[in-house]
Amino acid sequence: AQSVSQHNHHVILSEAASLELGCNYSYGGTVNLFWYVQYPGQHLQLLLKYFSGDPLVKGIKGFEAEFIKSKFSFNLRKPSVQWSDTAEYFCAVNGPETDKLIFGTGTRLQVFP
Amino acid sequence: NAGVTQTPKFRILKIGQSMTLQCTQDMNHNYMYWYRQDPGMGLKLIYYSVGAGITDKGEVPNGYNVSRSTTEDFPLRLELAAPSQTSVYFCASSPRSSASGANVLTFGAGSRLTVL
Numbered sequence: 001a002q003s004v005s006q007h008n009h010h011v012i013l014s015e016a017a018s019l020e021l022g023c024n025y026s027y028g029g030t031v032n033l034f035w036y037v038q039y040p041g042q043h044l045q046l047l048l049k050y051f052s053g054d055p056l057v058k059g060i061k062g063f064e065a066e067f068i069k070s071k072f073s074f075n076l077r078k079p080s081v082q083w084s085d086t087a088e089y090f091c092a093v094n095g096p097e098t099d100k101l102i103f104g105t106g107t108r109l110q111v112f113p
Numbered sequence: 114n115a116g117v118t119q120t121p122k123f124r125i126l127k128i129g130q131s132m133t134l135q136c137t138q139d140m141n142h143n144y145m146y147w148y149r150q151d152p153g154m155g156l157k158l159i160y161y162s163v164g165a166g167i168t169d170k171g172e173v174p175n176g177y178n179v180s181r182s183t184t185e186d187f188p189l190r191l192e193l194a195a196p197s198q199t200s201v202y203f204c205a206s207s208p209r210s211s212a213s214g215a216n217v218l219t220f221g222a223g224s225r226l227t228v229l
Contacts, residue, residue: 009153034217043203044156044220090155099144099163099209100171101218105155 002027004093006104013081013111021076021107023065023091033074034092034101035065044090050074061085086111115139117221119204125227126194134189134224136204144207145187146218147171147179149200156203162187163209194228201225 005024013019025031035047048059055067065076074091091104120135138145143164148156148171158171162181176198178190187206191198202225205218 006155036218043222044205044218046217049217099161099169100158101146101207102158102172103148103156105153 002102004104006107008107010108016080019078019081023074025093035076036090037087039087081111083111083113119221119224123225130194131192136187137185138206142206142208144209146205147189148203196228199228
């Protein structure tokens, strides 16, 4: 069965600090990978996705993620965070032969001015 | 477009009561999902549907039922509410690309359910 692990449960940063959130998955086949974000009081929305091709994908608001197949990882990065990036971030995975999208437990990011 | 609409936004139930969470989407998506979100647990898939008349269990289906009589609607029913079902419930839909197999979800605003 596929699963997703996010080891950083709560991250606290100052504005302009760099961010990297870890995401590891277990799935034997070809995968599609996603990062979703949930801003305070809002519903989840897509931040970025990887289907195939260039393993470095860029999303909205300056976020990017790198798919490293050998490490089963899809870490999220941002060079310089802003206070408005305060949110909960979820990694998710599904394989093309399965209809289920499985989420990690989420990472709560707090950015202080 | 309204996207994915969930009702009600908030509900308090007594143990043993039943209720239905409604979910409607106007994007003609074939795929629909119900997740529950609990603090520190992320989102857990309850049930999903790949089209009208077809439903399947997710990770945590016990205590819930679903139906999919139309493409637009995917209600979630709690038959005998228990405190463990206190959670925030999210409905989502996806067009699902048959070529890539990728699954980009559009979420509803959520329904906060408390069982006392």
